[in-house]
Amino acid sequence: MVIVMAPGASSDTIDSIVDLVASVGGEAYVTRGVSRTIIGLVGDVQRFESLDLHALPGVADVLRISTPYKLVSRENTAQRSVVRVAGVPIGGDHMTLIAGPCAVETPEQTLEAALMARRAGASLLRGGAYKPRTSPYAFQGLGETGLKILADVRDETGLPIVTEVVDAADVELVASYADMLQIGTRNMQNFALLQAAGEAGKPVLLKRGMSATIEEWLMAAEYIAQRGNLDIVLCERGIRTFEKSTRNTLDISAVPVAQQLSHLPVIVDPSHSGGKRDLVLPLSRAAIAVGADGIIVDVHPAPETALCDGPQALTAADLDELAHLVNTLPPLVGRTLTPVPSAAPAGV
Amino acid sequence: MVIVMAPGASSDTIDSIVDLVASVGGEAYVTRGVSRTIIGLVGDVQRFESLDLHALPGVADVLRISTPYKLVSRENTAQRSVVRVAGVPIGGDHMTLIAGPCAVETPEQTLEAALMARRAGASLLRGGAYKPRTSPYAFQGLGETGLKILADVRDETGLPIVTEVVDAADVELVASYADMLQIGTRNMQNFALLQAAGEAGKPVLLKRGMSATIEEWLMAAEYIAQRGNLDIVLCERGIRTFEKSTRNTLDISAVPVAQQLSHLPVIVDPSHSGGKRDLVLPLSRAAIAVGADGIIVDVHPAPETALCDGPQALTAADLDELAHLVNTLPPLVGRTLTPVPSAAPAGV
């Protein structure tokens, strides 16, 4: 059960509802969004109904939601959400291109990749400073040094940055640099990390676990939402199957299915799903055609020297075709490419 | 190792090569295509090389192929194949729409579905007279009665027919009615059936096994090819994964991957992969955008009464959107919709 508060409901009003719920043995999870506050109730629904919650001051609506995820469910939410990352919209009628290097390696490589991203039409820059790697002996990312490089490149290019965080203890630090926090496939059920990200005050890009069902993915998003953050973008990045010719299997159906079940935007990562450069453009076309709210693509100025996932990064030679498809395909599914931000942001 | 014969090579010439191969302990599989004959060699490659096959009369080329599938491999075959089904092309620059009912139930339902198919832009009619069902207590199809209905509807509508065969013993009968034989997902490794289909003289639509890798799928195609039939179209129809919100998971990457590995056309079945009507059009868009050579779609005049897979069949209300997308999307990927055959075929 979810209580939607009227705009401008006071903290005291909200606190009194929390107390009232507790008085019948329930728990209330308060989510303060930009425009309105939502209170998720957990406990005995019949006892909640006896409270006549509709009649309380400040309550706009009381909803029963049948799915196990409440706040991210599309039930009772007519419109799909638009998430804004430092002003750049994802969702609604937009098709947003996010691009950049898999890992931040040097200032030069990061800047060059960011300029490639702009050229292709990207409005957000991706790049990892903390890399979760299967082997402890593999390159683990530059850490805070990488975050500083990203911040510098943002200043130069005007592209807000999306970057991964892998440990709850790092969330505050990463959020102090990033415009959007990315949670990777291996951490989709790292619940402490999800909760920390929910409290960090920045939008979150939540990748699907590589063997997770869509319901588990939405439950992971609910962990973030429950901590008061509904600025979540879901990212399908391929699931594990028996097929060996691709690194993962892009579950293209997950896009319309997740969009039906949840109001959150859903984007696609064609680079990590296929794991091969020559699949990135075909899969990008498929993603846009199926109706994704965006795509996130690896680009690298010199993939053969990349410290991470070079074989899947697009090169300069691919950018024109990428630019062409992100400009021509979205209109066919009723969308417009999110424009590239101006290169010199105000005050720089 | 594969020997490509010159056009017009005589049977005697071919027989002498078969004997020569046998003389060094090898086996030769002769594939007589429309324009040329191919001989696949199995055995000790070094001994074959000692035969100096290039120099033999009638030999146009001798190819070494490193993949386990030989005749269907794209190695050494620059061009992708075009398969013609009673004159209707699949492959090349075409995007072919195949549509019709999952199962043939009555003459009226089949005709109505065929007219729906035409209206949407289909150039081939699908429809099952033999249905492989998980339960022995489920509707198993009308058998030959169904084939006759299909033949009548072909006469009325001009649409050549694609229909499934489930047992090697039925191949001759089904081939006497059908323009293209379909082999279903559960029979992808029914090798006796594959071999019988390879000898039936009709093009074959080979669905991917629901847990098969792409390599296993191509090996199944090789079974057909090895019996002298290279008119094979591959059909991706969804694979089994942990995701429960769709019946199967459409492996959209399989299209470009199979097209890189094999010269055969690759089409997509968005109806059986998603298993839900409202996923069919988004998945059709994804399939065309990724570069599929065609799509095969269930349509039914009254899906709520369908004896098989009603929930995934498109209805009359969906046809305009289907027609729109098969006309507008292919040009964006350099293809043209295969035109609908004229309604009244010559002599009818």
Place this chain on the structure above:
Amino acid sequence: MVIVMAPGASSDTIDSIVDLVASVGGEAYVTRGVSRTIIGLVGDVQRFESLDLHALPGVADVLRISTPYKLVSRENTAQRSVVRVAGVPIGGDHMTLIAGPCAVETPEQTLEAALMARRAGASLLRGGAYKPRTSPYAFQGLGETGLKILADVRDETGLPIVTEVVDAADVELVASYADMLQIGTRNMQNFALLQAAGEAGKPVLLKRGMSATIEEWLMAAEYIAQRGNLDIVLCERGIRTFEKSTRNTLDISAVPVAQQLSHLPVIVDPSHSGGKRDLVLPLSRAAIAVGADGIIVDVHPAPETALCDGPQALTAADLDELAHLVNTLPPLVGRTLTPVPSAAPAGV
């Protein structure tokens, strides 16, 4: 709904029930077992109930079965079945060892493997004359020549033979030699083959499909049962998973689960599931300990020259340990090893 006929019910009595069921729009599937006849009804249960079937002459019982498989369900069947293969029991308190070569190659190799099987304690001989192979270029088995070898070895060793059939058209021939028909993992949903095996008058060993659920496996068994043959033994042989260090993943839980759901015996193939010699004995111990009704094991006198699956075949060096475990472990789970038949059968 299933009608159990009294022992000795006449054909006329049975036919009249079939007609009665048809008169209300239903279908009746008659299964004539050794001791009694069972009639499976498909159609509208309420209309069947209006017929007052209990009161009809010759009817012993009328059962409603809630599972989709009826005849093989354990619902309403208190006791688990014992299947006899030329007199050798599988099921009940027995633990039956089946052993032999993966493929019949020569008379000598087959005889030697059969003697190895006897030495280890096997009461049945396995061996393939028809091999379903992923590649059309791989060894496909000796066909009828192989069946004759098996029959000769049976004469010499006294071991009844279990051998695979891969095409419905071959069932009659194979059944004329074999004591038990094996249906392999790739053919678990080859429904024409299942039905033909159901009519062949020989017990059937039904391997689980490599990606099949237990319910689908029992539905496949139902196809056989529905044609009048309840002498079915289920064989768990490993399922496909992401794990690469074993050929398949032995689903050891499938044994107790299938035994709870069905009255049919359930055996385990530790050779094909692991795919490696050094896993066969540990997995055999696990299978017996979990409560399997038997195990089926590859043995080969010279695995390094085997035409099929040599790396998983036990050698002479392994036989003592195999003999030890099949003799010592079954008593711990309340079972006794089925004794090895006498070497020289009557009249030989």
Place this chain on the structure above:
Amino acid sequence: MVIVMAPGASSDTIDSIVDLVASVGGEAYVTRGVSRTIIGLVGDVQRFESLDLHALPGVADVLRISTPYKLVSRENTAQRSVVRVAGVPIGGDHMTLIAGPCAVETPEQTLEAALMARRAGASLLRGGAYKPRTSPYAFQGLGETGLKILADVRDETGLPIVTEVVDAADVELVASYADMLQIGTRNMQNFALLQAAGEAGKPVLLKRGMSATIEEWLMAAEYIAQRGNLDIVLCERGIRTFEKSTRNTLDISAVPVAQQLSHLPVIVDPSHSGGKRDLVLPLSRAAIAVGADGIIVDVHPAPETALCDGPQALTAADLDELAHLVNTLPPLVGRTLTPVPSAAPAGV
């Protein structure tokens, strides 16, 4: 490449090796075990070989290890390891029973479950105070209150405790109460948590990720080992497959495979893999028979009221059979049940 130091090698000696490795551009990971120190080298092997490491003071051996996991590999380690948890051994010739409630709920329930565990023959007590749950609205465990209950119950029963930790930030706190840290299936690739556990000075029970390969599992163990902790026990707890009749599929082959690849002990969790009470004892038998170093089992005095996973917990009625099997089966595979510690530990 791994350097094994002689017993008693000084810190200075070790430091000088680290510096030497760094001088040629490599990285050295020092692991100080109880009896000897190991240094894992990452970098250019040829340059390492030029250093003539064998000749350095304090170096006992220099090993090249071909697997991607180095410290946990069985390569070059003849003997399998024994891990001691507050004196209780796991591995070697032991078969160790770990039992207790899935979640700590109350002091009474925990004590009662611990007494049940003792009665069945357990030498270690399991119980969760931090529960990773798919839903943020499900019971998340008692936290530190639960840890205190466990410590009290340890004092009363003498059973050392194994308990889960879900966030790197909690490791120090949990380690201050626990005798062994458990890392759960969802956190198998939570690398920050693995590293923190590697530095906590307590043995670690590492569950396999529910879709992880054995190699990925061993790489996760390597993350712990690399931080200086080789007291790791691997726990197979079932993997995700298409089978729906069990919660997960126990990969019984993973036990011998992981034991061949790694020197670490491998135990089995039959409760979480099957998810059903009536599968726990059969799967326990299979686990011991296949050669597992231990089993970890849920027991609960009143499963119908359990806050977590009640349906899989054994009850008082099952204990005699459990006790019987853990006493009778291990000798058949050359093992002895680890004895139950004395109830009143010294000083209590």
